[in-house]
Amino acid sequence: MALDAERLQAISQRIAAHIRRTPLICAPSGGYVKLESLQPTGSFKVRGFFAAALTLEPGQLSRGLMTVSAGNAALACAYVARELGVGCRVVMFDTAPKLKADGVRSLGAQVMPMPREVLYEWMRTRGWEQEPETFIHPYADERVMSGHATMVPEILDDCPQVERVLVPVGGGGLVCGIADGFAALSLQVRVVGVQSKGYPLWTRALEAGGAVTLVPDTIAD
Secondary structure, three states: OOOOOHHHHHHHHOOOOOOOOEEEEEEEEOOEEOHHOOOOOOOOHHHHHHHHHOOOOHHHHHOOOOEOOHHHHHHHHHHHHHOOOOOEEEEOOOOOOHHHHHHHHOOOOEEEEOHHHHHHHHOOOOOHHHOEEEEEOOOOOOHHHHHHHHHHHHHHHHOOOOEEEEEEOOHHHHHHHHHHHHHHOOOOOOOEEEOOOOOHHHHHHHHOOOOOOOOOOOOOO
């Protein structure tokens, strides 16, 4: 279902009781930074997971939630499941930071560690379809993207004159959600995806016209 202004407002209202309305602060080099790090699990991901989980039928929700993640989406899924009173299992790389894996467990979820190549094969074959829980894709899910779009009305409330937004890009769910949010409100705001110089995966892939292999040079997990 296409995102429009009415639907965006409805999603914002649906998840409002579960998330924090985060502020914009002035950045030292100019512009503003939206502090999604103030969300309950430290990232914007809870917006998308609440938006997705709260649309599930009771029978789907009661089965519990499942996702796959290197960290932040895992924490978000576990938190949302706990808040909604259902179980949760998360597939993670076996090299995921211990702090993230322990955080997921502390929220009551079960971690399913997999070697990198095994996890990729699990994703390729849609392994979640063989699992009992309801799977929420961490970024390639329109409901998740629509949840991330709820940042847009907040940005406009705090900075009505906004002309351009810089959005970090990993899987792409956040940047798509933000772009959809501005489009839903028929606003001509330029949305620019950014990546670190130490791991410009999308930039290199688009230049090459296909998949590329990079060696990360970054402190980010």
